[in-house]
Amino acid sequence: MKSVVIGRSESDPRSGAHVEHRDIETRAGECRVAIRLAGICGTDLQILEGYAGFSGVPGHEFVGMVETAPDGDRHWIGKRVVGEINVGCGNCDWCRADTANHCPTRTVLGIVGRAGAFASHLSLPAANFHTVPDTLDDEAAVLVEPTAAACQILTQVDIGPRATVAVVGDGRMALLVGQVLRTTGAEVTLFGKHDRKLQVARQLGLDARRSTDDTPASSFDVSVDVTGRPAGLTRAMELVRPRGTVVMKSTFHGETPMTLWPVIVDEVTLVGSRCGPFADAIALLAGGKVHTRPLLAGTYPLEDFGAAFDTARSKLKVLLRP
Numbered sequence: 001m002k003s004v005v006i007g008r009s010e011s012d013p014r015s016g017a018h019v020e021h022r023d024i025e026t027r028a029g030e031c032r033v034a035i036r037l038a039g040i041c042g043t044d045l046q047i048l049e050g051y052a053g054f055s056g057v058p059g060h061e062f063v064g065m066v067e068t069a070p071d072g073d074r075h076w077i078g079k080r081v082v083g084e085i086n087v088g089c090g091n092c093d094w095c096r097a098d099t100a101n102h103c104p105t106r107t108v109l110g111i112v113g114r115a116g117a118f119a120s121h122l123s124l125p126a127a128n129f130h131t132v133p134d135t136l137d138d139e140a141a142v143l144v145e146p147t148a149a150a151c152q153i154l155t156q157v158d159i160g161p162r163a164t165v166a167v168v169g170d171g172r173m174a175l176l177v178g179q180v181l182r183t184t185g186a187e188v189t190l191f192g193k194h195d196r197k198l199q200v201a202r203q204l205g206l207d208a209r210r211s212t213d214d215t216p217a218s219s220f221d222v223s224v225d226v227t228g229r230p231a232g233l234t235r236a237m238e239l240v241r242p243r244g245t246v247v248m249k250s251t252f253h254g255e256t257p258m259t260l261w262p263v264i265v266d267e268v269t270l271v272g273s274r275c276g277p278f279a280d281a282i283a284l285l286a287g288g289k290v291h292t293r294p295l296l297a298g299t300y301p302l303e304d305f306g307a308a309f310d311t312a313r314s315k316l317k318v319l320l321r322p
Contacts, residue, residue: 003119152276161185
């Protein structure tokens, strides 16, 4: 078995990432999943820079096949699955309310205290699994997790067909967010700075503009920062109207300098948004409401993780195939 490991190595002192061949632990009461594809996202790139202080096997977007399962979960064996990334204690108020993503002692696949998906296998409880329908190929299924994160916005903010929405960013997550929010019938405008990525957005049917275009300030009901950069939140604040809502989707290593008095004066609501509903994401992908093929920039074997990470820094969705 093999995996990409974050941790200082003489063979790669720059990033501290290297491939190891070792047994991959299947935790007690959990299932072992053979990874078919794993996706590299912005959070993974930030982990390389020190985000969350993580060391170990990164990666949280995956599609795989269940190989082993404990008694009571053996019906999962042989099924193609995607998996929710948070594993709670099962006993606290958050877990009992079915919100394990806020359990204070949770582990998070490839991010907090749990080996992730950049490996030949991983371990997860069966309770985290969702079956992948036959209508979704692996290249689409591997993007269920980020699509679910985009769907989370709709559980937090009331966005109707008369709303105006600005999506700030033109990367892989921004393109998913734009497509998901468009399903409400809202008028969605995506702002970015990379002509090639903006062209992909237009191919997906989104109204895409350069961030430098002359756009009236304070003109959107909702703005969403999906830039993965500190400046993105400032731009989202510029675009939202008084009493509007700014959704924060960027996670990165470092601090965000921000002037807060406009939030108070304009009575703006700030919403942090993270993981979301997998069932909704699967339905949108299977129903053709969200398209992933134009986002794919390449698939690499696990051993070529360095080239894969480099490509992911400048292009859209890059996949690893163990």
